[in-house]
Amino acid sequence: xxxxxxxxxxxxxEPSPNLQTCKQSTGHLEQANMTDxxxxxxxxxxxxxxxxxxxxxxxxxxxxxxxxxxLFRELGGAASSARVLELGCGAGVPGTQILxxxxxxxxxxxxxxxxxxxxxxxxAGADNVEFxxxxxxxxxxxxxxxxxxxxxxxxxxxxxxxxxxxxxxxxAWLRDGGMLLCNLGTSDDEGSVASWLGTQMYWSQCNPEAxxxxxxxxxxxxxxxxxxxxxxxxxxxxFQWILARKGEPAx
Numbered sequence: 001x002x003x004x005x006x007x008x009x010x011x012x013x014e015p016s017p018n019l020q021t022c023k024q025s026t027g028h029l030e031q032a033n034m035t036d037x038x039x040x041x042x043x044x045x046x047x048x049x050x051x052x053x054x055x056x057x058x059x060x061x062x063x064x065x066x067x068x069x070x071l072f073r074e075l076g077g078a079a080s081s082a083r084v085l086e087l088g089c090g091a092g093v094p095g096t097q098i099l100x101x102x103x104x105x106x107x108x109x110x111x112x113x114x115x116x117x118x119x120x121x122x123x124a125g126a127d128n129v130e131f132x133x134x135x136x137x138x139x140x141x142x143x144x145x146x147x148x149x150x151x152x153x154x155x156x157x158x159x160x161x162x163x164x165x166x167x168x169x170x171x172a173w174l175r176d177g178g179m180l181l182c183n184l185g186t187s188d189d190e191g192s193v194a195s196w197l198g199t200q201m202y203w204s205q206c207n208p209e210a211x212x213x214x215x216x217x218x219x220x221x222x223x224x225x226x227x228x229x230x231x232x233x234x235x236x237x238x239f240q241w242i243l244a245r246k247g248e249p250a251x
Contacts (some may be wrong), residue, residue, distance in 0.1 A: 033213025038137050038191065038202040039111065042157045043197040046090075046112035054091045054118060054195050063228050064152060068098050068239055071148060071181045073222060074243065079103055083148035085173070087136045092119030095152060100126045103148075111135050137162055141173040149174060151182040153239075159191050160204045167218035174246040180220060183239040184211045186227060206241050220244035 019211060036044075046053065072079045081104040089096045089108035096119055099106045106129045112118050116133045123129050132139065136151075137158065149170045155163050163184075170180055185205025193202050206214065224243035229236050 004096050038157070038204075039137075041193060041200055041202040043111045043113075044065060045115040045201045046110075048199045049197045050091065050112060050114035050118055053115075054093070056197060057090070058093060060230070060232065060243070061065070062094070063241065064095055065098060066096070067152075067183075068102075068150070069181055070224060070243055071150070071224070072102055074179050075148060075243065078145075083107070083145070084150060085109065085139075085141070085146050087149065087151040088157075089119050089131075090153075091241055092122040095150065096123055096129060099150065100129050103127065105118045105130070105217060107132055107138060108144075109134070109136055116153075121194055135230075137166060137169075141171075142173050144178075146173045146178060147175060148179040148181070149158040151180075155182055156185050157201075158201050158204065160206060163204070164214050164217070167215055167220070171218045171220060171246055176247045178246045179223075180215075180242070180244045182215075183228075183241045185238050186211075186238045207233060210241065211240055215242055215244055220246060221249050223249075 059209065075082055079102055083105045084099050085104045085107045086099060087109050088097060089110045090112075092108065094106050096106060108116075108119060108123070108129055110119065111133045111134060112134060116131055120131055136154065151170075155166060158166060166181075174180070185203065186208050187205060188207055188210075189203065189205045191202065191204040193200055195201075206223070208227065212222060215222060222242060222244045224239050224241065227238050228241055229238045231237075
């Protein structure tokens with residue numbers, strides 16, 4: 001059954017259910033000890049649940065299409081020729097599909113080989129998509145070589161210090177005026193591991209104000225800052241959606 005989502009005002013966030021409460025929810029997720037590196041947990045976890053995650057994710061309503069349209073609006077006429085990096089493409093639906101249909105070229109990245117195999121299957125015949133597997137923190141692109149970076153439900157799997165460094169790297173990769181679309185968690189969690197969809201998974205997050213400081217500290221101008229509450233398995237989970245531009249605000 002499709003799930004609902006709704007937007008709430010970012011500056012007035014209350015301590016509502018979030019990734020942390022999701023992980024502690026009895027019967028869905030249980031806290032687990034962290035014995036492996038975060039990257040190892042995330043890679044192995046998504047390899048194990050690739051098909052399960054695809055079914056779970058595609059059964060619920062998602063803000064992705066509407067948020068991607070906001071990105072395309074900011075890119076304007078440049079969208080049709082834009083080179084876009086997608087960090088955490090998963091199985092390629094619907095994100096990679098939408099990007100491929102609108103943008104000039106897409107570089108689709110995921111740490112999970114199983115996810116990448118699904119994405120390649122779903123994107124068969126799309127000649128403007130390049131697949132690059134591996135840890136996003138180890139990717140290398142030339143300065144100013146990208147028009148946009150999209151990172152949805154992916155940066156939350158990095159430790160908080162790596163999140164900060166990742167935004168700095170993304171800023172360097174983007175041309176002046178280039179755009180970033182990402183979503184992040186909304187509560188303070190220095191990093192934790194839990195059982196999720198039948199595997200062990202790692203997350204970390206900051207509160208919304210700290211997230212904005214992190215993005216702006218990397219040199220971005222924030223165009224949109226919105227918290228959207230998503231319903232997942234009967235729980236309301238808020239994610240902070242940020243659309244930001246490299247350089248000065250648009251005139």
